[in-house]
Amino acid sequence: MNIDWSPLIISIKTAFLSTLITFIIGISISYIMSNYRGKYKGVIDGLLTLPLVLPPTVVGFFLLxxxxxxxxxxxxxxxxxxxLVFSWTATVIASTAVAFPMMYRTSRAAFEQIDSNMISAARTLGLSEWKIFYKIAIPLAWPGIIAGIVLSFARALGEFGATLMIAGNxxxxxxxxxxxxxFAVEGGDMKKAIMWVLIITFISIIMILILNRWSENQQRTIGKTNRREYR
Structure with missing residues (x-):
């Protein structure tokens, strides 16, 4: 059987690029929102999270x-x-739109768990907001950010509805x-469908194992640090 591996290549390229975009935009917006205390915080947060609860085809329609x-x-x-419509760029846009809430919600939760006294102390010492962001906030929230990266990659890899709407097949x-x-199932080619299902399942399992391994390592590191502090 002559196998066309382009769906795998396109999926990996799309997932990596969309994850990079969601990482850059997601941690910036999540940090801003974690410190925002305005009366419209709930509305803004709802809009940023909306692609997570909307059907992907609806997200694709809005993008269209x-x-x-x-x-x-x-x-x-x-x-x-x-x-942009019916181009590879459109697949990246669709994947970024649906993966963004994963990065945003996870990173925001990680930033909100940071002790506010540490941020206040840094401001008192004269550190700029930018230095506080990348020297203090990001390192402290890094475990949560890593989880957001893995979840965003997995979501981008499995994106279907929005991609079909604006990028086509x-x-x-x-x-x-x-x-x-x-389309393999629709065309009755079950062997090809099973092959792609196994491949995407394998990649997803690998991503879950990476996330679990990272979490275990972080727990061990935190445990060792706490034991040293109590001695």
Whole structure:
């Protein structure tokens, strides 16, 4: 059987890039939101979390309204002869949109667990907000951030609905593994569907094992640190 491995390559590339984007944007916004005390915090938090609870096809529809030919961003890009719909870039956008809440929620929870006295002491010592962010907040919240990275990667890897809406199913271009599974089943090619199911399941298990191993190592490190402090 002649196997086309492009869905695997496209899925891995898309998941890695979307995870990188969600990491950069997610930890920045989650840190800001963890310190924000405005009256609209609940509304903003709800909007940022919305892709987590909405059906992926609905997320894809909203993205289509933004970047489609008749969308606000789409019309602007058309002036530069650029069309994002039905392109690999669209798969990255879709995966980023659905994976972002994973990174945001997990990182925000990690930032909120930081002792506020440490942040206040750093401000008293004259550290800028930027230095407090990357020298104190990120290292202390790192276990939670790692969990967010793993969960975001897994979510991006398994994205289906939003990708189908704005990127379509173009073999060798936008066809990811979830899309390949769906259309293989629809076409009656169960062997191909099973193959992709096993591959994506194996990758997902590896990601879960990495997360569990990291958590165990962190617990051992924290335990050793606490024992030294009590001696």
């Amino acid at each position: 309204l933004l970047i489609g030919k008749n969308g606000y961003i789409g019309k602007l890009l058309l002036k530069f002869d650029t069309n 173009i073999p060798g271009k936008t066809q990811t593994m979830p899309l390949a599974i769906f």
